[in-house]
Amino acid sequence: MKNIPSLDDQAECLTRSHTLFRHLSDKELTGLQNEKLTEFHRRGTVLYHEGSRINGFYCIEKGIIKVYKTGIDGREQIIRFARKEDIIGFRSILSHELACTTAEVIEDAVTCYISGETLINLVKNNGNFSIELMQLTCRELGEANEYITDIAQKTVRERLAEILIHLTDEFGLDDNKILRITLTREELSNIVGTATESVIRLLSEFKQDRLIELSGRKMKILNIPGLMKVGNLYNYK
Amino acid sequence: MKNIPSLDDQAECLTRSHTLFRHLSDKELTGLQNEKLTEFHRRGTVLYHEGSRINGFYCIEKGIIKVYKTGIDGREQIIRFARKEDIIGFRSILSHELACTTAEVIEDAVTCYISGETLINLVKNNGNFSIELMQLTCRELGEANEYITDIAQKTVRERLAEILIHLTDEFGLDDNKILRITLTREELSNIVGTATESVIRLLSEFKQDRLIELSGRKMKILNIPGLMKVGNLYNYK
DNA sequence: CGTGTGATTGACGCCTGTCAACGTCTGTGG
């Protein structure tokens, strides 16, 4: 959790190559560079808890963060994952609300932290930055609406197939077609919104149907069009 | 659909009493007043369709609009309702995407239309407006996340009870405790994400349990705490 | 080697979606 000096220099996230920051002036950019607090977080670390006050936002430099809400009986509902170049925590700052989600590291991560005050100043003073951030937020909102529709209308089987496709898109496959994100069965069930046992049963059905291959938590994606068919994703991308 | 001059003068939505516009300068405000196109829309009118390009946004002056996505088999999923002072359509403008929802009038409405260009100029040039709009968007995003969790984790029965509570909060009850929004059974099912028949059955169970009373589409809310209990809404408001 | 977490499998039953039939109400046209 402590600030490691050498990390600050390596961190590349707050530069113009990042869409969000491309319209910043030199001054604004160096301001961010000087202010930023680069941290390394091990798997399992919680960046912030649902219900807590957040005073800044995180830009992910490396690793994977899962963002979830806690629902009935403490059951977690994963809302999204954040990875390189994604930013998290800004929502609560801008809406002046407490954090509505918990952010937990699931793959060792490096993040840059910037204060909320700085963010608000940027929004107020740099119109183009404002537009970029607004775009980001609006896209997220569009995705959330999409997700609502899917979850409300699709069966668990369809949703699971869809999630596998989304994960493939977002994190990609390695040379052996193995998904570049590792999730427990329980985490998968907390994305889909179902019981762990159901995920296990459906995954082995997918395996029987030669759509995927399993070896522990490693998942090999064999047949993307097949999965899309199961997930009812006809006009996707 | 045509512009009725007298309406323009009555319309009050683009004023400083509206939170979103409270930081506008006199000049910006009169600009909006001059530009705005006030329209009356009868029930059933569609303001814009999913997948179409939107060139401006609507501020609702009066009436109710349902905002929905079209999912599997053309089944509609209602995302939210917009009423007095709500604005719709700005998301697509800011994210430079096609409309991801359809907006349909379900109670005769009066709206003010403002071009997207004007909106973007305001965001770019007025930092405080920018912040207000960002807050709005971020709140919506927070609500969407909430909704995702509910829909993924709750049973249809719980969700229906919850929706009734939400509708009560948003639209209120008249002197006879009758909900101030009228929906068909099918529309209710399209919010909850279930079959029409299920809604009908659950509603009559709620009626038997003295939680509500029904007479056609009019719904009397008898026992709010009871509904909250059914909907698992312990720490709500 | 004991302990704990995660994965798997089976049994069981309820919630909920689907299909079908029928009732109700409203508006339209002859």
Add this chain to the structure above:
DNA sequence: CCACAGACGTTGACAGGCGTCAATCACACG
């Protein structure tokens, strides 16, 4: 004024998807 169509609401029957509970296995770690 009546017949009819069409949209909406209601009820019943039925099957199956999926959640829950319980037992067992696999694996990592101190």
